Amino acid sequence: MKKILSIVLTAAMLCTTALALSACGGSSSSNSSADTKTVASIDDLKGAKIGVQLGTTGDIYASDYEEEGSIIERFNKGADAVLALTQGKVDCVIIDNEPAKAFVAANDGLKILDEPFAEEDYAICIAKDNNDLTEKFNTALADLKKDGTVDSIIKNYIGDDTKGKSPYKTPDGTEYKNGELHMATNAFFEPYEYYEGDKVVGIDAMIAQAICDKLGYKLVIDDMDFDSIITAVQSGKADFGMAGMTVTDERKEAINFTDSYTTAKQVIIVKE
Amino acid sequence: MQDFFDGLYQSFVKTFITDDRWVQLLNGLLVTVEITLFAAAIGIAIGFLIAIIRSTYDMNLSGKKCRSFGDYILKIVNFICNIYITVIRGTPVVIQLMIMYFIVFASSRDGIIAAIISFGINSGAYVAEIVRSGIMSIDKGQFEASRSLGFDYKSTMIHVIIPQAFKNILPALGNEFIVLVKETSVAGYVAIQDLTYVGNLIRSRTYEAFFPLIAVALIYLVIVLILTFLLKKLERRLRSSDH
Numbered sequence: 001m002k003k004i005l006s007i008v009l010t011a012a013m014l015c016t017t018a019l020a021l022s023a024c025g026g027s028s029s030s031n032s033s034a035d036t037k038t039v040a041s042i043d044d045l046k047g048a049k050i051g052v053q054l055g056t057t058g059d060i061y062a063s064d065y066e067e068e069g070s071i072i073e074r075f076n077k078g079a080d081a082v083l084a085l086t087q088g089k090v091d092c093v094i095i096d097n098e099p100a101k102a103f104v105a106a107n108d109g110l111k112i113l114d115e116p117f118a119e120e121d122y123a124i125c126i127a128k129d130n131n132d133l134t135e136k137f138n139t140a141l142a143d144l145k146k147d148g149t150v151d152s153i154i155k156n157y158i159g160d161d162t163k164g165k166s167p168y169k170t171p172d173g174t175e176y177k178n179g180e181l182h183m184a185t186n187a188f189f190e191p192y193e194y195y196e197g198d199k200v201v202g203i204d205a206m207i208a209q210a211i212c213d214k215l216g217y218k219l220v221i222d223d224m225d226f227d228s229i230i231t232a233v234q235s236g237k238a239d240f241g242m243a244g245m246t247v248t249d250e251r252k253e254a255i256n257f258t259d260s261y262t263t264a265k266q267v268i269i270v271k272e
Numbered sequence: 273m274q275d276f277f278d279g280l281y282q283s284f285v286k287t288f289i290t291d292d293r294w295v296q297l298l299n300g301l302l303v304t305v306e307i308t309l310f311a312a313a314i315g316i317a318i319g320f321l322i323a324i325i326r327s328t329y330d331m332n333l334s335g336k337k338c339r340s341f342g343d344y345i346l347k348i349v350n351f352i353c354n355i356y357i358t359v360i361r362g363t364p365v366v367i368q369l370m371i372m373y374f375i376v377f378a379s380s381r382d383g384i385i386a387a388i389i390s391f392g393i394n395s396g397a398y399v400a401e402i403v404r405s406g407i408m409s410i411d412k413g414q415f416e417a418s419r420s421l422g423f424d425y426k427s428t429m430i431h432v433i434i435p436q437a438f439k440n441i442l443p444a445l446g447n448e449f450i451v452l453v454k455e456t457s458v459a460g461y462v463a464i465q466d467l468t469y470v471g472n473l474i475r476s477r478t479y480e481a482f483f484p485l486i487a488v489a490l491i492y493l494v495i496v497l498i499l500t501f502l503l504k505k506l507e508r509r510l511r512s513s514d515h
Contacts, residue, residue, distance in 0.1 A: 035381065036381075049381070051463075054472060054473065054476055055472075055476030055477075059476070060477075073383075073463040074463055074469075074473065075462075075463050076460070076461060080461075080462075080463075081463075083374060084374075084463070087374070087378045087379060088379060088381070089380075089381050089383075226476075227472055227475060227476035230479045231475065231479060231480070231481045234479065234481075235481065250477070250479075251479065253479075254478075254479030254480070255479065
């Protein structure tokens with residue numbers, strides 16, 4: 001009885017301390033706002049504190065502003081950067097358009113600036129010495145584009161009218177006789193890849209599934225930090241990487257890309 | 273063979289020279305050292321304080337009834353210290369760091385302070401138990417002798433018990449600080465630019481794992497070696513009073 005009582009007491013004390021501390025934190029927010037900067041357009045990025053996800057194109061673009069006095073805070077997850085934005089730890093977040101929409105929808109008081117920061121192509125990355133697989137992927141991707149599968153997958157995740165109406169289904173009679181293919185991804189990137197229950201779903205996951213179904217491989221998805229994906233693919237820990245990954249020249253030096261399967265924008269999220 | 277060394281040289285240049293990346297590594301090292309030093313200071317302060325409270329309770333009050341007002345205060349403070357140690361030792365330091373950064377210091381824009389405090393608090397719990405073990409290892413006779421010579425409780429602690437205990441716990445304490453140095457490597461979780469973070473940053477730009485990871489590992493190793501050397505020196509110095 002005494003033990004239970006002390007446990008309950010402990011829990012209660014912990015809660016009150018946490019509450020009290022967070023209340024203190026909240027009240028001091030007004031005086032720390034002196035060094036914040038309001039970002040209303042791309043020009044305002046100079047000298048601002050910019051939140052990004054480590055290793056993403058948003059990170060690479062934002063890093064160009066470092067010389068102009070901006071501070072770049074790089075988080076392991078895009079969601080953490082957005083969380084930091086809601087708390088005023090950073091002035092804005094640069095991230096891909098579609099995840100940005102998902103983040104803004106989930107958090108009150110955030111908005112996306114109208115002018116896009118950069119336009120880009122998404123593609124699948126495959127190790128340099130694995131030309132065979134790259135060719136196979138390109139052929140499969142071309143077929144899937146032609147028969148409209150890629151479009152219907154994208155529409156299933158983007159667009160208010162079409163969302164959830166055309167989920168991808170593995171064709172009947174598909175056999176996985178060629179073994180497994182491991183896909184490296186960072187599943188915190190709605191709608192391209194994210195968790196639904198304990199399964200990774202989204203545009204990339206479904207396109208990968210479609211490609212693997214066509215080629216007769218069983219798809220295995222490995223979730224990891226975004227900045228580890230390319231090295232994982234290089235070193236053969238994964239067969240290909242697909243994580244809303246933009247084709248850039250620096251990345252091309254390290255890895256091969258398939259043809260692009262969709263385009264996207266980098267946008268700036270700010271507080272309202 | 274030539275190709276191999278060329279490739280190695282290329283990636284070495286990419287990892288350290290391009291964009292002055294070695295400066296970034298150096299800055300990362302400074303952040304790591306800064307966090308470690310201040311966290312260790314906080315840890316020692318908290319640790320000694322709690323150890324003294326806990327051992328005072330163990331020696332004087334454990335299993336006995338409270339007789340005076342002071343006894344009740346000691347009992348309550350000891351209870352709080354126990355909770356602190358249980359909670360801090362029972363939860364991962366990454367989680368504590370994130371709680372500190374995203375909840376407690378929700379409105380602060382300086383991540384390093386949150387990191388210093390959370391690593392300091394974390395280390396404090398371990399130091400407390402190490403110091404307590406040291407205090408409890410001192411023979412009761414020392415205590416009684418000191419009291420019978422007219423020292424009061426406080427000066428017995430400060431002049432007789434703690435100095436002897438310190439010598440006993442030095443290896444364990446050194447262990448704790450070595451662990452602390454390496455534990456700060458999770459600071460990158462909250463976008464603090466420590467050594468590990470800079471290594472990851474370089475890795476994300478060069479898409480090469482070898483040099484950034486090995487370099488970061490070697491730098492940590494060097495820090496720990498320096499720390500070990502200093503501790504050994506201190507240990508030898510303290511042992512000179514044995515003869």
